[in-house]
Amino acid sequence: MANIAFLGLGNMGLPMAVNLHRAGHGVIGFDLSPSSRAQAAAAGISLAPDAPTAADGAECLITMLPAGAHVRAVYGSGVLTALAPGALAIDCSTIAVADARAAHELAHAAGLVALDAPVSGGVGGATAGSLTFMCGGTDIAFQRAQPMLAAMGKRIVLCGEAGAGQAAKICNNMILGISMIAVAEAFVLAEKLGLSHQALFDVAANASGQCWSLTSYCPVPGPVPASPANNEYKPGFATALMLKDLRLADEAAETCGANTELGHHAATLFARFAEAGGAGLDFSGIITGIRKGS
Secondary structure, eight states: OEEEEEOOSTTTTTHHHHHHHHHHHHHEOOOHHHHHHHHHHHHEEEEEESSHHHHTOOOOEEEOOHHHHHHHHHHTHHHHHHSSSTOOEEOSSOOOOOHHHHHHHHHHTOOOOOEOEEESSSSHHHHTTEEEEEEEEEEHHHHHHHHHHHHEEEEEEEETTTTHHHHHHHHHHHHHHHHHHHHHHHHHHHHHHHHHHHHHHHHHHSSTTOHHHTTOOOOOSSSTTTSSGGGOOOOOBBHHHHHHHHHHHHHHHHHHHHHOHHHHHHHHHHHHHHHITTTTBGGGGHHHHHHOOO
């Protein structure tokens, strides 16, 4: 079992840290938010007064932070030098590929082993310990990370070298964002044509229109009882987070010269929905914006 410094105890980070603790790892956490620290303490996570203290002598650093700027700030501070020599640094945040590669370089310069390992599965997956980890780094880093990642997830994939985990994450979520819009538009069209939600679901779920956004996360109430549509679109995976990932994909496409017209348009539609008040709703709630034409 490892001694782990866990930085970022928000909606995703806290249940991940709890699962590490339950698996027998020693976890010392820190978060800038007083409310997050209070929730972590209530969940049994030991806390440090600051990030370098949390990292002091730890064999593994795990970060789950909002943006690349935060990861760069942590990796560029005294946190890495506070870790045990040769420690493993795992970043589970969803950030730009360039930021992930910069974090790897900072970790390597400090004599550490690094892995970018963004996740899929949302808060539910983090709580259940069933996340998917998309990893970028060396085989050595990947093998060393297995005991920690296995405590938090069910599927762990090495996608390639530094930054490959982030690349896989934004490509996957671009597919997800586009497909949810397509499913939502189809249901809105069906409504106007007098076709019931259940009828469309029964056909499309067993025909060529079948996809995860339909069969596991249907954006209308009824056909998939566990989907957020049955709970007033409470996330789940918030629209603001989907928009973040689509913008990361858009930026990456521009940087490398890829043509992603649908991805770009999906980002535009989710931005419009977020600005109209949907940022805190589940991303499947975009169907409500499509119905309104916004």
